[in-house]
Amino acid sequence: MSNDQPTRWDLSNIFPGLESEEFKQAFSDTSKVIDELVSCFQTKLAPLTDKTDPNVLNEALSEYVNTLNDTITHIGKVANFIYSFISTDSYNKLATRLMSEYEQLGVRLNNQDVIFKNWLSKISTKVDEIISLGGTVAEHEFALKEIIHFSQFLMSQAEEELASELNLSGASGWKKLQGVITSQLSVEMEIDGEVKKLPGPALINLRSHPVEEVRKKGYEKEMQAWKSIEEPLAAALNGIKGTVITLNKKRGRKDAVESAIDMARIDRETLEAMLSAMQDSFPMFRRYFQAKAKRFGQEKLPWWNLFAPVGQSETKFSFLEAREFILDHFIKFSPDLADFAARAFDNNWIDAEQREGKMGGAFCMDIPGTGESRILSNFDGSLDQVSTLAHEIGHGFHNDCMEKAMRTQLQQRTPMTMAETASIMCETIISNASLKQAKNKEEELAILEGMLNGDSQVIVDIYSRYLFEKEVFERRVKSDLSAEEFCDIMERAQKATYGDGLDENFLHKYMWTWKPHYYSAQLSFYNFPYAFGLMFGTGLYAIYQERGESFIPEYKDLLSSTGLGSAAELAHRFGINIRDKGFWEGSLKVVKQRINRYVEI
Ligand SMILES: [Zn+2]
Structure with a gap:
């Protein structure tokens, strides 16, 4: 490859253009x-x-x-x-x-x-x-x-x-309203002696600003900003949750959790086993939060330091270097995975360039009937973005395994719980590789912080979101809830999960306003399947570490079959019993090793 710039994707082989x-x-x-x-x-x-x-x-x-x-x-x-x-x-x-x-x-x-x-x-x-x-x-x-x-x-x-x-x-209109209100929100704030008008996403980005004073001010501005739009958002949330309750009742559903676990292809026993293991891990995560607080001279973390950067990573990647790094480490896992990644890079399946008008974040989508996928990311040369790329390539590889096994569209339908298996695996490969290559303690710390921050969001924060949504559904049956009540439920959910890891005077009671997941009438409890995905992927990775190469053919077969069975049936192939709390505890032990090292440094 001659060009070292982040690529734009090419879909001209699918159709020449929108006007063709x-x-x-x-x-x-x-x-x-x-x-x-x-x-x-x-x-x-x-x-x-x-x-x-x-x-x-x-x-x-x-x-x-x-x-x-x-x-x-x-x-x-x-x-x-x-x-x-x-x-x-x-x-x-x-x-x-x-x-x-x-x-x-x-x-x-x-x-x-x-x-x-x-x-x-x-x-x-x-x-x-x-x-x-x-x-x-x-x-x-x-x-x-x-x-x-x-x-x-x-x-x-x-x-x-x-x-x-x-x-x-109805519900879809409420959802759009939430999107419009939160995306058009903007606040004025002074940063580095200059008053700037910040749109909502930029304000949220301040949570990881390197200067504490800026993060703190950002947090205060956030609290004011969300308060200013809490009424229409409370109305939207009441509208959506009320719709779901009415439809569930009419459809003979016991409650909203029931349809969510059905869609996730798990059962209550599995959910309970997983939640219970998560709950038991809170003290461990609190050690991480407190170790982080200590770096800021605090006993507990105020919300504005939850996403604060720690340590320093000097490693920067050009796009070509990112490609080489990913390929080098994928090939040790499986040559097929490396081949797939090379195909994605070399055929311009990846839109990695940052530019105006392009959406943030990252995702992967398959193009049905073509055997191809496309990946969107916003590459900035950071290690974080390299692992994001690896994550999305993992999704593409998953699609590829299903395509190669000639699965039809109906056979490819994968629940959220299983959809993150390959992506977590790929992300873990790259994160572990970069940990090993860390140039000094500061860099090791920065990498660990990135991993633990992600883990704690998926385990601790997601549990708080689950508690919030559960109580909202239970109470909404009787009546509308006020914005104040939503805030109160959120604060209690955060206290129950973060415990003394977070400073109870500075929680984030407005998490319900801007997280779009709460506003989907089609997918209630858009939270615990993520925790399932992370822990299931981590648990599988641990099995790979034990078994080595012999793991790969069965793993690829699993990926090709995620639309062909319940989560329990598929996991059983690897001798995993997802109804057993022990499996989930095993995954969380991997996180524990990271926390121990983090506290040690
Ligand atoms: Zn993913």
Whole structure:
């Protein structure tokens, strides 16, 4: 490679551009593709009942499943192509308009989905017999049985359709409002003798500013700023949680946790085992918080020092160096992983350049039907960004394993709990490698701080988010909650988890205002699956360290199968029992070693 600058991604092999004939054709075909799915259902499946001959049922159902896979492939390819423009250029009006048109199509697909679920539930007593006849239906056993399971929790067809359409102007509208209010928030603040107007994200970034005084002032400004918009946000949150409660009740769900664990493909026993291990780890994390506080001459951390940088990392990477570093360490783990990473770098699958109008953070998306993925990141040469890249490449590798195993779209559907397996593994490889190569104690400390800060967010903070959301759901059943009540619940949740790691006078009671996760009506409890992902990935890495190379083929097989079973079934392949607290404790022991070293330095 001659160019050493962070790359922009290239999707011209998918479609030449948004205005190309090829794309226009594919976009206008999306509606036709849904029509075909609907008509396939009406002509092939609708006339059949549980009295129909199983062979006929098997054949018709196979045809529908194939058509459904084709539909998801086509729609996903078009949607992700559009999204590649929106995520890198928020000013792109054409892409924004196309996406909005596309969302309307989503309602139609959703309606067909409900119709199919209902039909499948009506023949559910025959399903095992149909599956025993083999073919496409048998290959989709897990997906079909999951659909039948979810069909127990449906309202009538008319009610589901109304809910789906009203969602666009109800819960989804509340969510948009939260996005607009928080992104347009700006505050004036004096930094280095200069008064600056800071938008919300820049204000949040001050949490990791190197100067404590600036972080403290940022924290105070944050508290004022969130207070100024707490009323509309409380209304939005009440609207969304109220909607979820009403729909769950109508759908026969016991509570919001039940649908969340179903979507995560785990059960209550697993959740309890995991939460209990997390809770037991709080004293250990408090040692880390207190060791950090000590560096600032404090006994407990005030919120503004929670994300403060510690130590100093002088290592800077050019984009090419980042590529080499990642490849060098991946190859020791698995040549296939290194090959995949090289493919992603060399074919411009990565949009790493920082530029205006591009979204922050990082993500990876697959492009259905092409066997390719694309990765977005904002590369700044820091070690942190190198591990972010490694993390996202891990997601891409996961997609690649499923593609190579020829999994269909329905067979690829991976729950959040399993989705982070490969990414955490890749991130751990790179973080461990950089720890080993640290030039001095200051650098080692900076790397450890980065890792522990992430770990503590995923374990301690996420537990507080889980407690918050649980209490909100329980109380919202009876009435709306005031902004003050939301703040009170949040403060108590933080005290229960951070304990004497954080200074109780300076907590962050407004975490509920700006975290978008609370505002999703589709995904309640958008928190514990992350903790599952981190600890599951860490636990697997520990098994890899014990077993070495023999681990790799089974690991790749696991990645290719994350859409084919429950989390417990998949983990069982490695002798892991996720209902056993011991497994989770084992993962947390890895974190403990990091904390011990951190305290020691
Ligand atoms: Zn991830």
